[in-house]
Amino acid sequence: MADTLYFWQGGRKIAVEKDPSAITIQAASEGAAQAAADRAGVQLRRMRAASPQLVRADVAHDREESVDKLRAQHNVVHHVYREPARPDGSEFLITESFFVKFKEGASPQSIDDYLARESLVLERDMGHNTFLVRVTDATGKNAIRAANAAHDLQEVEFAEPNLVRPLQRFFIPPDELFASQWHLHAPAAGNQLAAGAGIFAPEAWDVTRGRRDIVIAVADDGFDMTHPDFQGSGKVVASLNATLRATGNSAAIDWDANVQPRAGDYHGTPCLGVAVAEGNGSGVVGVAPGCALVAVRFPLQAMSDAHFISMFQKVSPLADVISCSWGVGPANAPMSTALRDAMAQLARSGGRRGKGLLFCIAAGNNNCPVQDLDNTQTYRYRTQFGLRSYSGPIDRWVAAHPDAITVSASTSRKTRSAYSSWGRQISVCAPSDNWDDLGQVSTPGRGIVTTDNEGFGAGSDFTPGSRFTDQFGGTSSATPTVAGVCGLVLSTDASLTALQVRDILRRTADKDLSMETDTPVNRPGAFDAEGFSLWFGYGKVNAAKAVAAARGSVAQQQTVDLRVTPDLLIPDLGTPVFSAIDIDQSGQVQELRVLVNIAHTYIGDLRVDLLAPDGTSVSLHNQTGGGADNLVRTYTVSNKPALRGLLGKPVRGRWQLRVADTFRLDEGRLRNWRIVAKVSAP
Numbered sequence: 001m002a003d004t005l006y007f008w009q010g011g012r013k014i015a016v017e018k019d020p021s022a023i024t025i026q027a028a029s030e031g032a033a034q035a036a037a038d039r040a041g042v043q044l045r046r047m048r049a050a051s052p053q054l055v056r057a058d059v060a061h062d063r064e065e066s067v068d069k070l071r072a073q074h075n076v077v078h079h080v081y082r083e084p085a086r087p088d089g090s091e092f093l094i095t096e097s098f099f100v101k102f103k104e105g106a107s108p109q110s111i112d113d114y115l116a117r118e119s120l121v122l123e124r125d126m127g128h129n130t131f132l133v134r135v136t137d138a139t140g141k142n143a144i145r146a147a148n149a150a151h152d153l154q155e156v157e158f159a160e161p162n163l164v165r166p167l168q169r170f171f172i173p174p175d176e177l178f179a180s181q182w183h184l185h186a187p188a189a190g191n192q193l194a195a196g197a198g199i200f201a202p203e204a205w206d207v208t209r210g211r212r213d214i215v216i217a218v219a220d221d222g223f224d225m226t227h228p229d230f231q232g233s234g235k236v237v238a239s240l241n242a243t244l245r246a247t248g249n250s251a252a253i254d255w256d257a258n259v260q261p262r263a264g265d266y267h268g269t270p271c272l273g274v275a276v277a278e279g280n281g282s283g284v285v286g287v288a289p290g291c292a293l294v295a296v297r298f299p300l301q302a303m304s305d306a307h308f309i310s311m312f313q314k315v316s317p318l319a320d321v322i323s324c325s326w327g328v329g330p331a332n333a334p335m336s337t338a339l340r341d342a343m344a345q346l347a348r349s350g351g352r353r354g355k356g357l358l359f360c361i362a363a364g365n366n367n368c369p370v371q372d373l374d375n376t377q378t379y380r381y382r383t384q385f386g387l388r389s390y391s392g393p394i395d396r397w398v399a400a401h402p403d404a405i406t407v408s409a410s411t412s413r414k415t416r417s418a419y420s421s422w423g424r425q426i427s428v429c430a431p432s433d434n435w436d437d438l439g440q441v442s443t444p445g446r447g448i449v450t451t452d453n454e455g456f457g458a459g460s461d462f463t464p465g466s467r468f469t470d471q472f473g474g475t476s477s478a479t480p481t482v483a484g485v486c487g488l489v490l491s492t493d494a495s496l497t498a499l500q501v502r503d504i505l506r507r508t509a510d511k512d513l514s515m516e517t518d519t520p521v522n523r524p525g526a527f528d529a530e531g532f533s534l535w536f537g538y539g540k541v542n543a544a545k546a547v548a549a550a551r552g553s554v555a556q557q558q559t560v561d562l563r564v565t566p567d568l569l570i571p572d573l574g575t576p577v578f579s580a581i582d583i584d585q586s587g588q589v590q591e592l593r594v595l596v597n598i599a600h601t602y603i604g605d606l607r608v609d610l611l612a613p614d615g616t617s618v619s620l621h622n623q624t625g626g627g628a629d630n631l632v633r634t635y636t637v638s639n640k641p642a643l644r645g646l647l648g649k650p651v652r653g654r655w656q657l658r659v660a661d662t663f664r665l666d667e668g669r670l671r672n673w674r675i676v677a678k679v680s681a682p
Contacts, residue, residue, distance in 0.1 A: 007092075007144045008151055008160045015084055016092055021058040022080035023067060024093050030055055040069040050093050056080065078142060092163050097123055098147035100159040101130040110155060118146065132162065177284045177468060180449045182412055183431035183481060184287065192444050194414040196512065197431055199481065201287055203544035204488050207551060209279060210290030211491040215352060216483050217294035217319035218272045219311065220326070222265030222460075224453050225295060227467060229277040229284060235292055238318050242298040242311060251302075253310050259297040263457025268297065270462065270472040271325050273451025275480035276487070283468060284450055287484025287543065291491065294319045300326060305339040308398075312342065312357070316350040320490055321358040323483035324398065325476035330368045330379045330390040333397045340401060347403035347498050354638040356498025359404040360483040362475035364396060364421035365437060367519055371400040371425055377522055382437050400425050405486070405502050408536060409433075409478040410513060411445035416525060416535045418443050418518040420475060426537035427502060428509045430481040433473025436519055443518040448472040485543045492550035495557070495591045495678055497647070501550075508546045509539030560585055560651060563595075563674035568659075570600065570668040576607075576660035579670055582653070583613075587679035589651050592643055594620060594675055598631040598659065600668030606631060607660045610643075613653025618642045623662060651679045 006015045027033035030047045033055035037044045043060035050056040059066040063079075070077045081092040102111055106129060115122060119138035125131055135146050143161045150159035178184070186198035212234045223230075225239060239259045244251040261269065276293045277286035296315055303311070315322055335343075343359060350357040363370055366381040371394060378391040399406050399421075406425045409417035409432035416422075419437045420429070434445030452469035453461040462469035482505070489501050496504070511527050513536055525535030532538055566579040594610055608621040608631070619642065620635045637643045657673050 005144065005148075007147060008158065009163070010160075011158065016081040017084045018063070019080040019082055021060075021063055023057060023059060023063070023070075024050060024078050024080060025055050025057065025070065026053055026076035026096075027055045028053060033057060036070065036073065036075050040066075040073045040075070042066045042069050054093065054095070056093060081144075094143050095162050096143055097132055097134045097162040098143045098150070098159060099126070099130060099132055099162060100147070100150050101128070101157045103155055103157045104129070106155045114150075114153075114155075118149075120146070129157075177449055180470060181284060182446055183448055183477075184285070186412070192446055193412045194514075196510070197410070197412045197414050199287070199431060199485065199540070200542055200544035204485075204547040207547045208290070208488055208491040210276075210288035210484075210487050211494075212290065212292045214288075214487050214490045214494065215292045215294055215319045215321070216275050216288060216487045217296055217315045217322040218268065218275055218480060218483070219296040219298060219315070219322060219324055220268030220271050221300055222261030222297050222453075222456070223259045223268045223272055223295040224261060224451075224456070224467075225259060227269065227273075227451055228282065229273055229280065229286075229451050230293070232278045232280065235276075235278060236295070237292045238294045240294065240296045240314060242296070242303075242307070244299060244302050244307070251304075251307075253307055255314065259295045261453050261456040261460050264459045265297075265456065266453060266460050266462065267325070267476065268295070269453045270448075270450045270469060271323060271476060271480045274448065274472070274477055275323055275484040277451055287481055288487035288491070291484070291487040296322075305336040309339055309342045312346055312350075316346050316357050317352055319357065320351050320353060321360060321483045321486045323360045323480040325362045325474075325479045327362055327364050327399045328397045329364070329381055329388075330366050330394055330396075332393040332395050334395040335397055335401065339398070343398070343401050344403055349637075349641050349644050351498060353494060354636075354641060354644070355496065358483070358486045358498045358501055359398070359401065360479050360486065361399050361401070361404045361406050362479040363399055363406050363408045363423075363426055365419040365474045365476075366421055367419055367437065367521065368421055369394050369523075370396045370406060370421055370423035372423065380438055387438070396421070403499070403502075405482060405505065406537070407475055407479045407482045409473075409475045410536065410540050413445055413514065413516075414512070414540075415445075415514045416517040416521070417445070417473075417475075417478075420535070422521065422523065422525070422535045424534065426534070428482060428505050428538055428541045429513075429536040430478035430485075430541050432475065432478045432481075433471075434518065435473070438519075446470075448477045450477070482541050485541050485546055488543055489546050489550045492547050496550065504546050504549045505541055506538040508542050508549050509537070510542050510545075511536075511539040513540060557590060558585065558587060558679045560675065560677040560679055563672060565672040566670055567672075568670040570598070570606075570659055570661050570670060572661055572667045573664040574661060576658045577670060579657045579659075579673060581655045581673075581675055583651050583655060583675075585679060586652055587650070588648050589646055589677050590680055591678035592637065592646055592675070593677070594635045594643075594657075594673070596620065596631060596633055596635070596657070596673045597671040598668055599671055600631060600661075600666060601629055602627050602663075602666040603629070603631045605661050605663040605666055606668070607662055609658040610635075610646075611656040611658055612646055612649055613655060614649060616645060616649070617658075618646060651677055 044057040047057040147159040184201040279289035368379040408429040409420040603625040
C-alpha cells in the first residue's frame, strides 16, 4: 500500500502500514480526547486509554482529514500502525520518543550535535551510549521516521521507536464450569495439579476459537443433541446414525439422523463436549468451540472392517477431523489391507477440503503396546467380564495405522496416566484423568469436566442428576482434545493437509513431562535424541504453539496469480495445442487453482491436460460434458483430486495447458487460462 513504511525492533526490520481508521491522541483521559475531538470537529469511536496520556480511537470519517483537523488544534496525534495485510494482527502505537544507541567511540560532543541538529530532547540516558530521546515540532518528523533516519547514521548502532504495546489478557470464556476445566488451562499449580498441565487453550483462542467451516466429527455410541452446549447457528453439520440390517449372510448399513443415546450409551456426549462444546456463557467449553460438528452414532460391537470403511467414507465429505475414542484391547488384531488402504487414501485426499481426513484415534487404556508383533510379555487387563491375560503378538487395529494421530494420556500432575497404552505409534499425548485399571484403586490426578447425558436410561451417564460431569477420562478424553486442537490449527490455516497438521502437532508438543508413573511399564518413557517418547509420543499437545505454527505458515505463504490470453485455434480432430505460463517465483505449491476458458460447440470432444514444469501431467477434462457449449471452469483439488499430485512440487518453471479436439465436426478456441497458487516461501 502507499502508506507502507517500516521501523526497526530487536534488530529486525518490520514493515508496517497505517491502520485505515485508528489513531492515538495525547490526552490525559478519554474525556479529554473527546473534548479535543469536539473542538476540532472530528467524530471519534471506540475510544480506550492505551497508556497514561495516550488514548486510542477510530475516526468516523476520512483519516487524513481528521488527523489534520486535530493537529491544527495543537493536539499531538499519530496514526496507529500494523503489519501489512494483517488487519487482525498486533497494533503498534507510537509515542513521541525513540531509543538510539551510539557506537563505541562516539564523542559526547557528536551526540550533542546530533540532538541539536535534529531538534531532539534527551529524556533519559540509559547508559552504555543508549538514550531515550523525544521529537519536537522542530524535528519535522514523527518518532518512527526520526528513528529510521538515525539508524542510517554511521555512528549509530541502533535506533528504534518506543512503542506502546496493547497487551491482551488471554481469552477466558464465561462458561461457568471453565474454571474446573484444568485440561484447557492450568496456569498455576494446585491440588493434584501441576502448572502447565493443560493444553494452553486460551492462548490459542486469542488467535482463533475455531471456524464454523472447519468440521470435527466424533464417532461413538450416542449423543444428546438437545444439550445446551451443542446449540448454535451452524453448529451441527450432520447427525448420522448407523444401523446394521441383515441382507442374506451379511449386513448392510442404513443411515438415519437419530443419534440420541439409548440406555447404556454413556460415552459419546462427553467426547463431543471435550472437542467442540459451544462457548455460550454457561456449562463447559470445548477445545474448538467455534468449529462445527458431525455426530456419528454406530453399533460399537457389530461393525466389520467393511462397515468401518463405509462409515469413514460417509463422514469424509462432511468433516475435516474425526475423533475415534474406541478400539481393541491387547490382541493380535491387524487391520485388513482394504481398511488400511482406505484410511491411507482418506488421510491424503479425503476430508471436506480434499486435503486429507485427520484420524484422531485413542491409544487405549490397557497399559500395553499399541503394536508389538514380537511380544512375549503377559499383559493383564480388565473387561466387563473381569480380568483377562494376553501374551501373544499385539496389533491394536486402527490405533496402529501409520497415518493416524494416535493419542496417549497424561495426568493433571504432568505424569503418565496409569492406564495409558504406549508404543512407537503414539503421535502425542493429551491431558486426562488417572486410575489403575487392574487394582481399581485411586491414583492422584483430576478428572475431566465435560458434557454428560441425563435421563437416557440405566448406564447412560457419568454423573446422575447433571448434564455435566467431572468424572470423564481415559484416552477417550485425550483423543477429542487432540481433535479439537486439529480444528483450531485448520481454522488458522485451512490450506494445510492432514499430514501437515499432524506434523505441526508433533513439532510443537511439550516435553516437560514427568517420567513418574503410578503403574509399572515394560518400556522406559524418556524422550530420545529425536524427541520421541514411547509413553507420550512427541509430547503433550500444545494448542497455543500449534496455532502459532499454523499462523506462521500462513505468514510465509505467497500467492502466484498469472493469466494468459493466447486465443489459440483448436484444430478439429487435430494435433494438440499448447499454451504456457512461465513462473519465476521460488517455493513449493501448497494450493492450486486452474481456470480455463475454452470456446467450443461440443465440449465432449475435448481433452485438457495441465503439464507441470517437471513433466507431470494431470487430466483436467477428458471428453465429458457431451454437446454442451464452452468449457469455462475452475479446477481445484476438491473437484479434481488428481491435482493433489502437484502439491509440494516446485512452482518455478514452465506450466503448460495442452488442449486437443478428439473428434471431427467442431472447432474451438482456447481463449484464456489462469493459474492461482499459494506457495510456501523459499
